Every structure is written in C-alpha cells, then in structure tokens.
Amino acid sequence: MQINLKVWRQENRQAIGGYKNYSVSDVSEHMSFFEMLDKLNNELVRKGEDPIAFDHDCREGICGSCGVTINGRAHGPLRGVTSCQLHMRSFKDGDTLVVEPWRAASFPVIKDLVVDRKSFDRIMESGGYVSINTGGTPDANAIPIPKIDADAAFDSATCIGCGACVAICKNSAAMLFVGAKVTQFTKLPQGKVERRERVKNMVAQMDAEGFGSCTNTGACEAECPKEISLTNIATLNKEYLKASLC
Amino acid sequence: MNWLTTFMNSSIGKKFTMGTSGLLLCLFIAQHLVGNMMLFGGEALFNSYVATLSAFKPLVRIIEVIISIIFLSHIISGIRLTLDNKRANSSSYNVNTGSETSSFSSRTMAITGSVVFIFVIMHLSTIWYRFQLVHGSGSYYDIILGDAVGFGNPIYAAFYVVAMILMGVHLKHGFQSAFQTFGVSDSRYKGLIEKMSMIFWLVIPAGFTWIALWFGFIAEAI
Ligand code: HEM
Ligand code: SF4
Ligand code: FES
Numbered sequence: 001m002q003i004n005l006k007v008w009r010q011e012n013r014q015a016i017g018g019y020k021n022y023s024v025s026d027v028s029e030h031m032s033f034f035e036m037l038d039k040l041n042n043e044l045v046r047k048g049e050d051p052i053a054f055d056h057d058c059r060e061g062i063c064g065s066c067g068v069t070i071n072g073r074a075h076g077p078l079r080g081v082t083s084c085q086l087h088m089r090s091f092k093d094g095d096t097l098v099v100e101p102w103r104a105a106s107f108p109v110i111k112d113l114v115v116d117r118k119s120f121d122r123i124m125e126s127g128g129y130v131s132i133n134t135g136g137t138p139d140a141n142a143i144p145i146p147k148i149d150a151d152a153a154f155d156s157a158t159c160i161g162c163g164a165c166v167a168i169c170k171n172s173a174a175m176l177f178v179g180a181k182v183t184q185f186t187k188l189p190q191g192k193v194e195r196r197e198r199v200k201n202m203v204a205q206m207d208a209e210g211f212g213s214c215t216n217t218g219a220c221e222a223e224c225p226k227e228i229s230l231t232n233i234a235t236l237n238k239e240y241l242k243a244s245l246c
Numbered sequence: 247m248n249w250l251t252t253f254m255n256s257s258i259g260k261k262f263t264m265g266t267s268g269l270l271l272c273l274f275i276a277q278h279l280v281g282n283m284m285l286f287g288g289e290a291l292f293n294s295y296v297a298t299l300s301a302f303k304p305l306v307r308i309i310e311v312i313i314s315i316i317f318l319s320h321i322i323s324g325i326r327l328t329l330d331n332k333r334a335n336s337s338s339y340n341v342n343t344g345s346e347t348s349s350f351s352s353r354t355m356a357i358t359g360s361v362v363f364i365f366v367i368m369h370l371s372t373i374w375y376r377f378q379l380v381h382g383s384g385s386y387y388d389i390i391l392g393d394a395v396g397f398g399n400p401i402y403a404a405f406y407v408v409a410m411i412l413m414g415v416h417l418k419h420g421f422q423s424a425f426q427t428f429g430v431s432d433s434r435y436k437g438l439i440e441k442m443s444m445i446f447w448l449v450i451p452a453g454f455t456w457i458a459l460w461f462g463f464i465a466e467a468i
Binding site: 006019069071072073098100103104105106168169170171172173175203204206207210211212213214215216217218219222223230231233234235236237238239240241244245 | 258262330331333338339346347355426429430431
C-alpha cells in the first residue's frame with residue numbers, strides 16, 4: 001500500500017521545527033510502523049537526505065524507549081499497544097499519517113521525533129527505589145503478601161516509563177507514571193517502610209520538573225500501552241494526602 | 247506551618263483545594279434548591295421563608311462570608327491550576343483527538359466554571375442585592391418573578407437556564423473528580439459516589455432549570 005506521511009522535523013533542541021511531507025510506496029501490511037519508517041529512512045539516506053530520528057530499542061513493547069504521536073494519538077490509534085508494536089494493517093492504502101514527537105514542556109524535543117525524558121529519570125532518582133536493607137532472597141512464603149496486593153503491585157510495575165500518559169494529557173501531567181511507581185512500592189512490605197518520604201519526594205520532583213496537575217480527564221489511562229489504571233492516581237493522591245497532612 | 251504551604255502549593259494540594267471547595271459549593275447549591283422550591287408554595291409561603299431567614303441576619307451574614315471564601319478559593323485555585331497546566335502543555339498537536347480519549351465535560355471545566363461565575367455575579371448584583379433592600383411590606387416573590395431582574399424577563403430567565411445546564415456539565419465531571427482527587431474513588435463507596443453524582447450533576451441542575459422554565463415561560467403560557 002501507499003502511505004502519506006506528514007512528519008515533524010526539527011534539527012536540534014534550539015531549532016524551530018516544522019512538518020515535512022513524505023510518501024512511502026510498497027508498504028506491506030505486515031510491516032510494523034517502525035519498519036515503514038526504516039524503509040523511508042533508507043530511501044532518504046540513498047537520496048543524501050537526513051533520516052528521520054526516532055527513539056526505539058526492544059521493538060517488543062517492553063523497554064519504553066519508543067513513542068510517537070500518530071494522528072494525535074500517543075502510540076497510534078490502538079489501545080494497549082506501543083508504537084513499536086503497531087502494524088501497518090491498522091491503516092489503509094492512501095492514508096495520511098501525521099507523525100509528531102511527544103509534546104510537553106518537560107519533554108523537550110532533541111531531534112525530530114526524539115524527546116528528552118530525563119525528567120522521568122530524575123523523578124525515579126527522587127524516590128523510585130527501596131533503600132532499606134532487604135537481605136538475601138527469602139523463601140517465597142517467608143513474607144506473606146495478600147494475592148490482591150501482589151497482583152496490584154505487579155499491574156503497576158508493568159509501567160515501562162514511555163511517557164505516553166504525559167504526551168496525551170491536556171495538562172501534561174505525569175501522575176499516571178508517578179502513581180504507578182508509588183503504588184507498586186506501597187503495596188509491598190519492603191516498599192511500605194519508606195512510603196511517606198517516597199511519595200513526598202517524588203511529587204516534589206514531579207512538580208519541580210514542570211509537569212501539570214491532573215484534572216482526572218482519563219486520557220492517560222486510555223492511551224497507556226500497559227493499560228495502567230486511574231486507580232494508581234487515586235492511590236498516589238491518597239498516599240500524598242496522608243503523608244502530608246496526617 | 248511549612249508543611250502546609252508545601253502541601254497547598256503542590257500539584258495535588260491545588261487539586262485538593264479545588265475538590266474540597268467544589269464539594270462544599272455542592273452542599274450550598276443543594277440547600278439553595280430546597281429554598282427555591284418554596285416558590286411553588288406561592289407568594290405567602292415564599293415570602294415568609296425568606297423573612298424567617300432574615301430574622302437570623304447575623305448568622306446568615308457569617309454563612310455568606312464563609313461561602314464567599316469557599317467560592318473565591320475555588321476560583322483562585324481554578325485559575326492557578328488552569329494557568330499552570332497551560333504552561334506545562336506548551337505546544338499542541340497538529341491533530342487534536344481529545345474527544346477520543348476524554349469526556350467533553352472534563353475538557354471544558356474552565357469554560358463551564360467561568361459561565362457559572364458570570365451567572366453568580368449577575369445573580370448577586372440583581373436578586374441578592376434587591377433582597378437586601380426589602381423592608382417590611384416588600385415582596386421577595388415579586389422580585390423573583392418580576393420583569394426587572396426576575397423570571398418575568400425572558401433574557402434573564404434564558405440565561406438562568408443556560409447557566410444551570412452548564413453547571414450540570416461542570417458537575418458531571420467535577421463531582422466524581424473530587425473523590426478521585428481524595429483517593430477514594432475506587433473504594434467501597436464507589437457505588438454511593440456514582441449515585442450522588444447523578445443527584446448533583448443531573449437532578450439538582452434540572453431542578454433549578456425547571457423552576458426557571460416554569461416561572462419564566464410555562465406558567466405564563468398556560
Ligand atoms: C456553583 C458553583 C460551582 C460548583 C458547585 C463547582 C464544583 C466543582 C467541583 C466539585 C469540582 C471538582 C474538583 C476536583 O476535581 O477535585 C470543580 C472543579 C473545577 N471548577 Fe468548579 N464549581 C463551581 C463553580 C466554578 C466556577 C465559578 C469556576 C471558575 C471560574 C470553576 C472552575 C473550576 C475548575 C477550573 C475546576 C477544576 C477543573 C478540573 O478538575 O478539571 N468552578 N468544581
Ligand atoms: S503509565 Fe503507561 S503511558 Fe505512562 S509512562 Fe507508564 S506505561 Fe507509559
Ligand atoms: S521500542 Fe521498546 S517498547 Fe517500543
């Protein structure tokens with residue numbers, strides 16, 4: 001099939017970007033969206049043009065490196081899918097796709113579709129870990145954890161830190177990401193110990209990075225490739241209220 | 247008090263102010279509707295109801311001040327929230343898909359809230375102000391139904407209806423949103439919150455709307 005692309009091109013952080021139109025022919029519906037971009041980039045390189053820069057690593061939907069906005073939808077039109085796991089069969093012959101980087105003040109564009117997500121790393125550094133001594137690996141039954149908590153912690157831990165939640169939010173809020181990280185630790189005995197300081201530090205860092213305030217529109221939950229639920233934000237709020245006021 | 251300012255200036259603290267003040271305003275509109283219902287009891291009942299309230303002037307004044315503070319804190323934190331969020335979301339996408347991932351009411355809170363604000367200011371400067379000037383023989387009922395600033399004036403009545411519908415849209419998102427902000431949206435109270443939300447976004451605004459339609463347009467026509 002034939003795909004028309006309108007891609008955001010930006011030389012570097014300081015440059016003013018703009019859209020550029022491309023047309024890719026002989027696209028197989030079995031190709032992934034990135035393989036289609038690879039094909040286009042090969043053609044660009046052959047013509048001596050600068051290839052389109054985009055972030056990716058595993059291409060298996062597990063590392064969190066990738067992420068572009070396609071026709072205004074973070075990671076494209078499907079639910080629960082990363083950009084790298086999106087296939088061209090989701091589109092039709094002759095479609096025009098507008099491809100843009102994540103847009104948020106705290107995710108500045110580095111080049112083309114690549115954004116700087118170090119703000120997420122700094123939030124993790126501010127509390128997204130366990131610093132108590134947890135000893136060696138205990139027997140699985142040595143620390144009883146209710147199944148419901150173990151499952152909830154695991155669900156939250158599936159967040160890959162891609163930033164789609166921020167990208168789609170009209171407030172560029174990072175609360176789904178921070179909520180997932182806080183919930184994951186809060187549900188487990190080793191994480192509970194430092195819960196108060198953790199949530200206060202992570203929220204302080206999130207605010208310092210310039211992310212917005214959640215207004216509960218739910219767009220993040222709708223776009224998250226790992227289907228992290230809004231319950232994580234409720235847990236974040238509750239933990240923060242308790243740590244700050246009680 | 248350092249912890250308090252830290253909390254109040256945090257993203258979650260601002261939401262907390264928004265939610266608390268919003269829910270308190272919900273209580274206020276609920277009692278206001280009960281008062282308005284007295285209009286259906288006729289002139290004598292309504293006037294005696296307002297006169298009874300006026301007998302507790304000092305108490306009413308204190309409550310008015312408290313409500314004003316709640317209202318102002320709702321608006322001020324609403325403005326702060328909206329401006330901070332605009333700053334965080336510096337540039338927009340070429341294709342806007344808000345309608346695919348979020349509800350209409352959640353995306354229009356600042357607009358619906360602002361219309362309600364304009365309505366409240368107008369409401370206070372007309373009805374509330376004239377109520378303060380009534381002494382002894384005057385009729386509150388006549389002010390409400392009159393042609394000057396009451397439902398007898400079709401423009402006022404129509405704006406009343408529009409404002410109440412938009413208040414319903416504001417509360418469609420706002421009421422349940424406050425419980426998410428407090429972190430209790432997924433608790434055992436979930437079902438109760440959903441039922442209460444229906445009362446606040448649908449039943450109460452519909453009640454105000456019905457009163458305006460009835461006294462503004464229907465009662466005259468039949
Ligand atoms: C009778 C009047 C009003 C009532 C009962 C009311 C109620 C509420 C409630 C319950 C919330 C939800 C808080 C939360 O999400 O935690 C809210 C949010 C909000 N209100 Fe109001 N409100 C009223 C008037 C206003 C006015 C006059 C304005 C603006 C001038 C306004 C602007 C906002 C904004 C910006 C939000 C937050 C937006 C968001 O969370 O998405 N409201 N309101
Ligand atoms: S919560 Fe979802 S959208 Fe946000 S960073 Fe984690 S995986 Fe990505
Ligand atoms: S490249 Fe690893 S998740 Fe997409």
